[in-house]
Amino acid sequence: MGRYNTNQRKALADFFKEHRDTYFSTDEIVNSLCSRGDISKSAIYRNIDKLVREGSLQKSAEEGSRKFLYRYVNDDRCGSHLHLKCLLCGSVYHMDDRQTQIVLSAAKGSSFVIDEKRTVLYGMCERCRPETGEKG
Numbered sequence: 001m002g003r004y005n006t007n008q009r010k011a012l013a014d015f016f017k018e019h020r021d022t023y024f025s026t027d028e029i030v031n032s033l034c035s036r037g038d039i040s041k042s043a044i045y046r047n048i049d050k051l052v053r054e055g056s057l058q059k060s061a062e063e064g065s066r067k068f069l070y071r072y073v074n075d076d077r078c079g080s081h082l083h084l085k086c087l088l089c090g091s092v093y094h095m096d097d098r099q100t101q102i103v104l105s106a107a108k109g110s111s112f113v114i115d116e117k118r119t120v121l122y123g124m125c126e127r128c129r130p131e132t133g134e135k136g
């Protein structure tokens with residue numbers, strides 16, 4: 001059994017590695033991978049959970065829905081800084097440590113601790129933002 005399971009899991013991991021810095025819903029993953037015949041739907045669900053537990057995938061709630069989105073964690077560093085996601089093009093930006101500390105320290109003093117591994121801030125990237133020059 002081991003060999004088959006490992007191959008399916010590798011197909012899933014490879015898919016995420018090919019699309020770094022992109023968030024996917026489970027539907028999108030199923031659509032892409034099942035059409036290639038690499039992996040079954042149930043195996044996708046099973047292996048996503050495993051990869052999340054291992055820390056290879058970041059799981060975050062999609063804004064305004066109850067769906068979850070998954071993103072490949074490039075390296076260990078991605079666990080220690082915050083991420084920004086563009087609402088229009090879906091690009092992900094990695095905050096540097098200094099910016100992350102500013103945001104985290106802003107929440108200090110409240111009784112709430114931000115989980116930087118799961119927190120995604122939404123907005124608009126430079127490319128998608130309309131020109132903000134002077135009018136006229």
Ligand SMILES: [Zn+2]
Nearest residue numbers: 077078081094
């Ligand atoms: Zn990162």
Ligand SMILES: [Zn+2]
Nearest residue numbers: 086089125128
């Ligand atoms: Zn954008």
